[in-house]
Amino acid sequence: MIPSEAVGLYIHVPFCRRRCHFCAFYLEIARLDRIARFQSALLQEIALHTQQDFLNGRLLQSIYFGGGTPTSLPTEYLTTILKRIRATWPTSPTAEITVEAHPSTVSFEGLSALAKAGFNRISLGAESMKDQDFAAIGRFGLVRDTATAVHESRSAGFQNINLDVMYGLPGQSLHDWTDTVESLLAHRPTHVSCYALTVEEDTRLAQDIARKVVAPPDEALQVEMESAAEHILASAGFARYEISNYAKPGSACRHNLLYWTGGEYLGLGPSAQSYLAGTRFGKMADLESYVERLNDDRLPIVDQTTLSILERQRDALVFGLRLLRGVPRLTSRAAERDHQVDTLLNQGLLDSDHDRLWLTPLGRRYADTVAETLF
Numbered sequence: 001m002i003p004s005e006a007v008g009l010y011i012h013v014p015f016c017r018r019r020c021h022f023c024a025f026y027l028e029i030a031r032l033d034r035i036a037r038f039q040s041a042l043l044q045e046i047a048l049h050t051q052q053d054f055l056n057g058r059l060l061q062s063i064y065f066g067g068g069t070p071t072s073l074p075t076e077y078l079t080t081i082l083k084r085i086r087a088t089w090p091t092s093p094t095a096e097i098t099v100e101a102h103p104s105t106v107s108f109e110g111l112s113a114l115a116k117a118g119f120n121r122i123s124l125g126a127e128s129m130k131d132q133d134f135a136a137i138g139r140f141g142l143v144r145d146t147a148t149a150v151h152e153s154r155s156a157g158f159q160n161i162n163l164d165v166m167y168g169l170p171g172q173s174l175h176d177w178t179d180t181v182e183s184l185l186a187h188r189p190t191h192v193s194c195y196a197l198t199v200e201e202d203t204r205l206a207q208d209i210a211r212k213v214v215a216p217p218d219e220a221l222q223v224e225m226e227s228a229a230e231h232i233l234a235s236a237g238f239a240r241y242e243i244s245n246y247a248k249p250g251s252a253c254r255h256n257l258l259y260w261t262g263g264e265y266l267g268l269g270p271s272a273q274s275y276l277a278g279t280r281f282g283k284m285a286d287l288e289s290y291v292e293r294l295n296d297d298r299l300p301i302v303d304q305t306t307l308s309i310l311e312r313q314r315d316a317l318v319f320g321l322r323l324l325r326g327v328p329r330l331t332s333r334a335a336e337r338d339h340q341v342d343t344l345l346n347q348g349l350l351d352s353d354h355d356r357l358w359l360t361p362l363g364r365r366y367a368d369t370v371a372e373t374l375f
C-alpha cells in the first residue's frame, strides 16, 4: 500500500542513441555536449527547487529516472544527480529508486556504481526476445545484450528487475510472442510490462504504414497476444495489477502506483510532469529552452493547472480504473460521472458489483476510449 502522504520524484532524461520507429516521446539524440548542458541545468533545477520546496519536507517514497534512456548519461552523472537529490529532499530509507536502461548501454562496472549509489530497481527495455523484431521497429542492440544486462544487474546487486516488452510488432506471430514471454521468464524478473504496439502520429512507423511498407498492428492478434501473456505470466506467479503491468508479490512498481492512485510527484527535466497539491504542471519540452530558462535562474514551469475538487475526483476515477482492482463505486458519484459509467457498463467496457467498478477485458483493450468518455 502507498501511504496517502506518499510523494515521488521523476527525472526525465531526454536522450537516446537513436529514435525507435514507434517512439513519440520528447527526446534528443545523445551527444556529449547536449548531455553536459542537461546535467548542469538539471542540477540548477534541483537547486532552485531547494529554494522553493514544493514537497514541504515530506519523505520521498520513490525516485524514478526515466526517459529517453537514462543510461545514455555517463554513470557518474547519474550518481551525482541522485546524490544531489538525496541531499536536497529527505528520502525514505525504503524508497524505491529506479533507473530505466537500454540493455545495450550498461556495463557491470556502471551497474555496480549505480547500485552502490542507492539505485535499487532497474527497468530494462528488452522490447522483444527475438533479434528479428528489432529491425522492424528500428531498435538497436541484440537479445543477448538483454541477457547480459539482466545477469550483470543481478550480480551488481539489483534484486528488483523489470523487463519491458512489446507485442503486435511488425511480422511478429503469436508463437514469436509467446516465445518472447517464455524466454524472458528464464531471466527471473520481478516485474514485467507488456505494451501493445500503438501507432503514434509523426513517427517513422506511422510513415511506413502510410507508405504501405509496414502493415498496421492487427488488433485481433494483439488481443490474443495479451491473453496469452496474461496466462503465461500468471502460471509463473505474476499478478496482473494494471493494464500493462505484472508483478511478483510485493514487486508492483511503487512509483507508477502513485500515478494511478492520485499520489503526488514532482517532475524534473525537459517535459517532466508534476502533480502537487491539486495542481498539474509540466517542464518545458525542449532542451535548449529548458537550459536557457534555468541559466536565467528560473524554473522552466509551463502549463500549470489547478484542478477543482470535481476534476480531482474525475482523475481518481479515470486513473484508478487502470488498476485491475478498479475503484470504489462511490468514485463515479463523487466525480459526477454516473451517467457515463452507466453507458460504459451497457457497452460492456466496465463491470461492477455493489462496492467497486472495474474495466472488463474489452474495457482494458479500449481503455483510451473509456478515459475519453469519462473526461
Ligand code: SF4
Binding pocket: 015, 016, 018, 019, 020, 023, 024, 025, 027, 067, 068, 069, 102, 125
Ligand atoms: S529507447 Fe525508448 S525512449 Fe529511446 S527511442 Fe526507443 S522507445 Fe523511445
